[in-house]
Amino acid sequence: MSTTLRLGIAGLGTVGSGVIKIVQQNAALLTARSGCTIEVAAVSARSRGKDRGVDLSAYDWEDDPTKLAQRDDVDVYVELMGGEDGPAKASVEAALAAGKHVVTANKALLAHHGHALATAAEENNLNLRFEAAVAGGIPVIKALTEGLAGNNITRIMGVMNGTCNYILTRMENAGLPYDEVFEEANQLGFLEADPNLDVGGIDAAHKLVLLSSIAYGTQVDFPAAELQGIGEISIDDIRAASDMGYRIKLLGLSQMTENGLEQTMQPCLVPYNSPLGQLEGGTNMIVIEGDSVGQIVLRGAGAGEGPTASAVMGDVMDIARGITLPVFGTPAAQLVDTPAARSQAPSAYYIRTSLRDAPGVLANIARALGDANVSIDRLRQQNHDGDSAPVLIVTHPCKPSDVEAAIEGIKATGDATSEPIALKIVEV
């Protein structure tokens, strides 16, 4: 590698523009720290004419990202287009085949094809870096892969989708229903083109499975992650949680057990005064637990031009400094194909249902829970609203399978006027 490191940047949305701003504005700093002059050789995006607030006149233009990735004057291909297949995948594969390091912010690509791409990168002794794919500006990939490399990682938890956290905290702080805040977030441009990527928990689960692979030395396994979105959370749930000292967060949780790897992304109740419970708006937080280090908490902006560009540049700087590491910390050839496991550990649950207005219905519900071995810690039936009354239940610790049986039992009574939901209470 020369003492100049030349980037080819594909995708000139906010993140791509942000990377170019850093390269232009912090050039002296980057050179002092890396010993390399970092330059942009060429760029690619869908629309050439668009004003992006950065001066692109010094850079060559390529319509085809794959051609950009293969250019002789590109040392590092920076993929910021997104998408799990299509041009992103083709161009990253082409870059690795052409002997170029790759830096990407593409969580979907890596969640689906991470193992194959890591294998391709490592066969050519190349970096495939993705700090920007997880939790925006928080250097969590680096912390987990390098800083905590002496630890047997025991658990990872986190709030990894700022849009969901924005929606949930906004519902709580403004007392607004889900649909209204969802529309507000949409107007503000916070939601992906397919909103289900955000509110369905898919985007956050993409991130979680990448962290799992690094933490446990396992092959990325997105299909095995259990997913539950935030679309069913009502303002009643948020208020009830708050009354009991909890907040509802879309919480990712991954841990290795005797039975295999548990990976869940689902709305949970966490204590109001815990670091996770205190998290407001679009901020992300990752909690990492290791056998030596105990618990480490990392917090920062999970998205946005500056934070995500900062993460991209952290990867670029590592490459400029001559660092090459296995993509997931452990060489891809040694990553284990581990079975997925469902959590059997008991925990308390929050259950919400609505009952029709008739004698004996509450007894039927209580019996359904008892029949499933689910013991009630607290129960509150609210006023009837028309023909229906919300019932909020907190259980004593019980097995997930028993809670599922209890939910089926509640449905079987025929007394529930809405789909009952159950949320895990996580004491962190």
Place this chain on the structure above:
Amino acid sequence: MSTTLRLGIAGLGTVGSGVIKIVQQNAALLTARSGCTIEVAAVSARSRGKDRGVDLSAYDWEDDPTKLAQRDDVDVYVELMGGEDGPAKASVEAALAAGKHVVTANKALLAHHGHALATAAEENNLNLRFEAAVAGGIPVIKALTEGLAGNNITRIMGVMNGTCNYILTRMENAGLPYDEVFEEANQLGFLEADPNLDVGGIDAAHKLVLLSSIAYGTQVDFPAAELQGIGEISIDDIRAASDMGYRIKLLGLSQMTENGLEQTMQPCLVPYNSPLGQLEGGTNMIVIEGDSVGQIVLRGAGAGEGPTASAVMGDVMDIARGITLPVFGTPAAQLVDTPAARSQAPSAYYIRTSLRDAPGVLANIARALGDANVSIDRLRQQNHDGDSAPVLIVTHPCKPSDVEAAIEGIKATGDATSEPIALKIVEV
């Protein structure tokens, strides 16, 4: 370097023992992640016979750490003895002269001799790593040096001494006076042999100046740091802060200004509901602000066997992976010798004094503040306790020099029955 990396460990206190436990217990994991077998070749400590709860029988023993550092079968010298001079300094110098990488947890050594040692290391293309010297298990050196390397760092803040944070939160939670909690911390073994290293803020300032050097590309300058310990903080101060929605923390703050580098370690009031305000007990927290990344918060155990050993092993793993970086991120030859600056930025202050019981004394105090251009936001005079009445004042934002003048003015009235103190209020 062979595919075996051999450590020579000097100092077998809790951290040294912790490192050996990781090497023994996580051997397979370390090899999978680094491609290296990590072994201990030899150890050194003051007392050979002592039972440290780890099996040392496979390792050679050296009485002299300098001899250990120079052994042919040592690739990395791990210095865990402590002390800014003496055997620690001599042995680290010897290791670098003999071509050995060095990993150390010694903040005092680096705060005083960091620039010379970094120069020596880099002349020989060696690592001198010190993740364990700052904030225990939190990988903050790595985050700042590498993950955030694309950023112009604008400010660093943090709670970096767990003992001080333990004392302050224990005073608050148990309603106990400083002297009593200090004694309790001493009994629990939380304090350094010279307690002033902790409660005087020296240990925390050692850490702060190391972070400053990385953040701003400046030569480590410990003597320039402004220090104020926690010994003057009373339970009244803590209660008054709490009533106003604040908590008192020994807060490190460093930022580069037009006039030079500001580095302060002093008790400050921070908002109760901020991440820093929520910090309990021995936990550390570092807040890093950069031009791209915005604000990143890192939190974890600041001391203890496991967390500190985790940080040491993170450094060892980097070396095992063949990574060599400048000691402070920017090559030592390019680190700038920057003048120290005192903060002139206005902020609100908390002032506490006590007044003798006589007519007109409160007017005298109020006049002393007005004469110094310090405007009062809130003032509370409490009941007289004997011949003296505590007075608690919160100012509008004012210049530090004006607050100093106000304190001198209060003293000059002759009405203060105790030394007045002023604490900065930091809105974070």
